[in-house]
Amino acid sequence: MRNLLMTVSYDGTEYFGFQTQPDGNTVQDHLEAAILGLTGEVVKIHGSGRTDAGVHAREQPFHVHTESKIPVDRWRMALNGRLPADIRVTDVQEVPLSFHARRSAKRKTYRFSINANRVPDVFNRRYQVHHPGQLNVENMQEGLKYLIGTHDYTSFASRHSTKASHVRTIYEAWIELDRSGNYSGSHEQGVIHIFMTGSGFLQHMVRIIVGTLLQVGEGKRKPEDMKKILEAQDRAAAGPTAESKGLMLWEVLYEQTDLTAGDLTELNNYET
Amino acid sequence: MRNLLMTVSYDGTEYFGFQTQPDGNTVQDHLEAAILGLTGEVVKIHGSGRTDAGVHAREQPFHVHTESKIPVDRWRMALNGRLPADIRVTDVQEVPLSFHARRSAKRKTYRFSINANRVPDVFNRRYQVHHPGQLNVENMQEGLKYLIGTHDYTSFASRHSTKASHVRTIYEAWIELDRSGNYSGSHEQGVIHIFMTGSGFLQHMVRIIVGTLLQVGEGKRKPEDMKKILEAQDRAAAGPTAESKGLMLWEVLYEQTDLTAGDLTELNNYET
Structure with a gap:
């Protein structure tokens, strides 16, 4: 089991907000469908918080637990290929299992x-x-x-x-x-x-x-x-x-220690 | 008869360019329809040039001859109220009849x-x-x-x-x-x-x-x-x-003399 922290930018115009709603068409629905397409796993992602219908996000963090062995540096492009043009994953990194995108937010x-x-x-x-x-x-x-x-x-x-x-x-x-x-x-x-x-x-x-x-x-x-x-x-x-x-x-900020604590020997940050 | 020089900004994503095409859905079509709605006149507007399908414009000039007595400073808001959200008239001024949006462009x-x-x-x-x-x-x-x-x-x-x-x-x-x-x-x-x-x-x-x-x-x-x-x-x-x-x-630039020559005593520039 790995815990992946990702950030996502979206033009919220066409969506009923980030978090899954009974009527569907949320950013979360699209992200979970893209992950299913990539890994075959039915997952539930955890956003840093909700956003209202029509609200946008520049780099909203969310985390997801996965059993997939796909290397961290492959996820971003693979997910973006499965997402509509108004939703883009901008970063993917592995974080300790204790990290929670909402509860760890400072x-x-x-x-x-x-x-x-x-x-x-x-x-x-x-x-x-x-x-x-x-x-x-x-x-x-x-x-x-x-x-x-x-x-x-x-x-x-x-x-x-x-x-x-x-x-x-x-x-x-x-x-x-x-x-x-x-x-x-x-x-x-x-x-x-x-x-x-x-x-x-x-x-x-x-x-x-x-x-x-x-x-x-x-x-x-x-x-x-x-x-x-x-x-x-x-x-x-x-x-x-x-x-x-x-x-x-x-922007959503975390303590650096929350991102790198635990038994991780390396921060798998695609960007750096 | 008056000659009005206007500038228009548009997100060209949804249009087949500026200039009227047999298949319709051009920026010119929408502008002429808005002028018809405002003045009751069937007019032909003259753009500073064509743009291809999907191309955008920040401040594209066009001119139109009108018999309407509606004051120059009322046109912009009245037209914008009749245009789709991805097309906006940004400026309207009266210019000499000799002025031509394409031929006068420098x-x-x-x-x-x-x-x-x-x-x-x-x-x-x-x-x-x-x-x-x-x-x-x-x-x-x-x-x-x-x-x-x-x-x-x-x-x-x-x-x-x-x-x-x-x-x-x-x-x-x-x-x-x-x-x-x-x-x-x-x-x-x-x-x-x-x-x-x-x-x-x-x-x-x-x-x-x-x-x-x-x-x-x-x-x-x-x-x-x-x-x-x-x-x-x-x-x-x-x-x-x-x-x-x-x-x-x-941007499209003209000679100031082309904009103000003739018998006009005042430049009806809404902005200044």
Whole structure:
């Protein structure tokens, strides 16, 4: 038995999220089918977490136990040959059996992208929410700062959340303004990327934070309102849930010791 | 009668090119249908040139004559509301009746994008040709230089070209290497963007140049072979035609006097 840690990038537009659902058509279904095709094994993969329908991932980790003897450096190309073009395995390595893609995760970073120009960018239309009209980015940055730290994020969680505790930690949160893709001669706002790094995120948490921050940017709320909303511990206090298409799982980090502990003598990292 | 100059960006994946074809489903068809919906006029638009099926455009100019009294600054949003999400009008301005989007064009720039990393970028999979394996970019740059100038480009033109002369001028040609999108920890080549600016391009010309340059990058040909291929004036001397998905019409430039001459007292540029 070996434990393989892989990372997968996907354009989530056509999928009902990462994790298997009763109605099918998830990223997990495609990955498990590709592994079945390669090894003949019916496996269950374990993602670093769920993603909502329409959400994208840049390098989402998952692990899978396998009896296959296929060398680690063959898996990536073999799986990609069996996957649709909008799902690509980007890395495969062997890790200790104790490693778990979700439970071992230390930090997760999400990015939410808002195109604030008057015309949507056709080439990124699947990955950006189009929000024309002036946004006060400085106020959005200030509002975001109130959310950093360890808090009960009930106000920013779906009412359908089944988690016992809504206490999470946001380590860092910041905004990057990208004006590089602007059309020549335009004097537009650019694309606003909102990043959040935390211990974990509740259902819809990033999207509700963004939906509320957009109200701050529009001047409908003040930056310091974010603090009051947090303290209310009431979903009704926050703004709407921003569209899933703007959200991308950006990065999941582990302790290096979790990846290399145990009796492994060599880290089978295809990349290095 | 007014003459409107517009620019349009499109993801060409789903279309049979810009210009109307017997089998339909072109960008021009959609633009003319949107104008009909807005003004009630059956019009024929004139693009800056054709693009092949599957080729993209960042800001392709076209002009159209209209009797409509709708103010210039209303057109963009009104047309975009009638167009599919992969076609967007980015600018509309009124120009002299003497202006012609194709005949007035002074310079055209194309970009061809090659992803040379081992795994394709799912988010740009529609706009990049995936070419894993080592490419000698310096040799490709050197080979490209032999094409700059005024030459007969028969070797790099489709055999179906019906042009009386294959003499054109390439003013500039250069390569930009973009490693920004690389996955963390990877030591990969990045994305190779090949740019060419010229007076005009023959059918398939950029794609055949790129297909040949890829052979230079792979070491199958030497950089100086580009000179011999050019001199052969024979399509058989060059390499294959690169896939259309990697090609994007990047920019078309006009003389400012062509845009503002005549009896116009004001340049109705929505952006400025």
